[in-house]
Amino acid sequence: MRSYLDFEKPVAELEAKIEELRVVQADGGGEVQVDEEIARLESKAAATLKEIYEDLTPWQKTQVARHPQRPHCLDFIGALIDDFVPLSGDRKFGDDDAIVGGFGRFRGESICVIGHEKGSSTEARLRHNFGMARPEGYRKAVRLMDMADRFDIPVLALVDTAGAYPGIGAEERGQAEAIARSTEACLNLGVPNVAVILGEGGSGGAIAIATANRVLMLEHAIYSVISPEGAASILWHDTTKAQEAATNMKITAQDLIRFGIVDQILEEPAGGAHRDPQAAIAHAAEAIAAAFADLKALDRSAVRQSRRDKFLSIGRGKL
Structure with a gap:
């Protein structure tokens, strides 16, 4: 329905x-x-x-990005990745279902996929913790990126999270350090990596796997340092001002491409990706394939330098 x-x-x-x-x-x-x-x-x-x-206003785009019927990470994996083999655990504490990762084939080529999964039912949302990863999720991501780098396999990140899980247990197990290590792993990859912002790209929880050579963003997705509600709470001590915060924060794909934070906006079907998930996924697949094709000729040193140059150039001459 x-x-x-x-x-x-x-x-x-x-x-x-x-x-x-x-x-x-x-x-x-x-x-x-x-x-x-x-x-x-x-x-x-x-x-x-x-x-x-x-x-659409930025707040309306936020609502679209959070739509429960929007295609999630596992939908993209199921449609795009053949012979997918998920891997579990961080080899330190346990597994975190908020981050799904593993290896498979994208259009015949080996690929490592890491993504946030929100879940599509009440049971699944609880199991995946609404896509809010704990430290072990980011340490799992680091483990997968290290494997991909060792075997010269490109990395695809599918980003969809309101942010990393802020619970006491996560902080006790080193949430900030785990996010920093994951971001560092992205930067140090000698293989190409491409990130796609599917819905919400929230704070360091998103950046931890989205620090990529190419960052693609669906047309009605959002990408921000904090949620509009969180920003409103901090700035005005009033979460009802979330709409005002969303407008002022410049969180839409149209704003972010102007600032050079994302590289390409992926058009969604009329009415958003949730109206025609298959079409949205198919369109994203073409952009992902093109992004990897552009990076294929680069050697390991050039891949790292390209990624470094991309992030150092953000905000310079874009305002």
């Missing part, structure tokens, strides 16, 4: 009318002809949806 966001109410009403007419059509046995009315409403709904999504 489709879930609608608040600002999608006009589309929801039109699509509800379409469903009612289809029921009438099915029960009418040909006596009631409503084909033309259905076609008219479908056209109006599509036009309304397009109009709404052409002018």
Whole structure:
């Protein structure tokens, strides 16, 4: 069943009318002809949806990025990666299901995939901790990146997290250090790495695996140092000002490409990736393949230098 966001109410009403007419059509046995009315409403709904999504505010984009039916890491892995073999554990404490990682094949080539998984059901969300990784998740990511580097296998990061888990246990086990080590592992890779911001790219929890040669971002995703609610709480002690925070923080793909923080915006289907996950994943696949192709000719030293130059250039002459 489709879930609608608040600002999608006009589309929801039109699509509800379409469903009612289809029921009438099915029960009418040909006596009631409503084909033309259905076609008219479908056209109006599509036009309304397009109009709404052409002018989304940063807060509305935040809502789209968090949509529960948006395709997640495991959806991308299932559609794009053949012979995927997940690996578990950090060899120090345990496993963390908030980060999924392993090896497989992308279009016939070996690849290492690391990503945040939020889960698509209540049970899965609890198991994956809503994509908020603990230290062992980032240490697992480091272990996988070390293996990929040793065997000359490129790395794909699929980013979708509100941020690293802020619990006491995570802090006791070295959350900040684990994030720093994971970021360092990204920077030290001698193989190409590409990151895709699928939904939310939250704080160091995202950067820990998104410090890549190429950073791609879905059209309605967000990428920020803190959530809008967190920023509003710190700046104004008032979480109801999250919309104002989202606008001022410049967290959208359109803002971030202007600043040079992301390299490419990946267009989503009309109405967001949650309306047509297969199309969104297919479009992302082409961009991922192109990004790796651009980096394929570089030797290990050049790969590292390219990544270093990318991050050192952020903010210079982009304002």
